[in-house]
Amino acid sequence: MRTVLVVVHTLPSGQRLLDVVEHIETDQRIQVVFTPAPDVFDSGVIDWLRSLGALVVPWQQATRQRFDLAITASYGGLSEIHAPRIVLPHGAGYGKLAPQATGKGSRARRQVYGLDAQRLTRDGRVLADVLVLSTNAHKSILRAQCPEALSSALVAGDPCYDKLLASMHLRKLYREALCVEDDQRLVLIASTWGAQSLFAHSAELMPRLLQQLDNRKFRIAALLHPGVWFGHGKRQVLAWLSEYRRAGLTVLTPEVDWRAAVIGADIVIGDHGSIPVYAACARVPVLTVDGLDTDVAPLSANALLADRAPRLRLTDPIEPQLHSAADHFDDDDYAAITAAVTSKPDQAVRLLRDAIYCQLDLPEPGRHRQLEPVAMPQRQV
Known part of the structure; x- marks a missing residue:
């Protein structure tokens, strides 16, 4: 029997790893073991693993x-692990x-995080036996930043994207689980973590949405990064x-x-x-907030979205901006952002599974299992 260690640094990385692990853990020749790795944002990982x-x-x-x-899906402590290593974004x-x-000295050009030698090497050795890249463009960045890791690189697409697309047919059920009526529009507020996040900078956003949007026509939900x-x-x-929740925020x-x-949203802020x-x-219109993209890598999907998405102006009436956002994007915009996320759409699980079994020499x-759809949202407050 082969033993596979899944190294979980944070809740988001653990959720991402499950998209891959679920396609090997049914094999009775494989024992999957999880470990919570030390990380500044490792809170919640142990409880989450226990819940699994x-x-x-x-x-x-x-x-x-x-x-x-x-x-x-992270690098912390990776040199301490005694095993061949597959690293995902x-x-x-x-x-x-x-x-x-x-x-001291001149300020060096900032590199793309995760594809730099500081993260990928230790004592002159590349840490990843298989470094998973989502796109061919990432391979070009790797060639410029850490060419010694090129031999480990595998362009395998994005399993998160593939599962998202495989779940689109359940939109109506997801909306029902989120208590969204057929004649309502779901406005989803999505914030990452840190000092440059929407949550840290836009204290006025939630109250303005709740004040201006008729709750008979709109449902507002907030999705905050686990960090x-x-x-x-x-x-x-x-x-x-608490005040916003009493006013109707999910x-x-x-x-x-x-x-x-x-998938259930009509628009994302x-x-x-x-x-x-x-x-x-997923072709959901997006509105972004100004001034929160200083750490975004040029030419990344994040940069493309920041360049093409309309900006939400809190000083103007909000509802007309929500309606116009849907007309702002065209097929070329959606296609360009998707191409910056994956070069191998609907192929990630197959390619990653091939790599895993190759490393295990099994x-x-x-046949490959079909992708399981995303679970229904159960926990909301």
């Missing part, structure tokens, strides 16, 4: 054992710039949002698969995070 009923080993134990394969490709180096929830604490976040907890809300990008891939069993 997964076999979990502590990080200290995981770093002392040898496994047949490790799969992760944990967002819509590689859309952020690495932090600016400090010190917001666990960085501040659930109790604090719910307290901050708040989706971090355990909910956000893709159900994106977002920032530079991944969720608005995936919304555009023949693949039978």
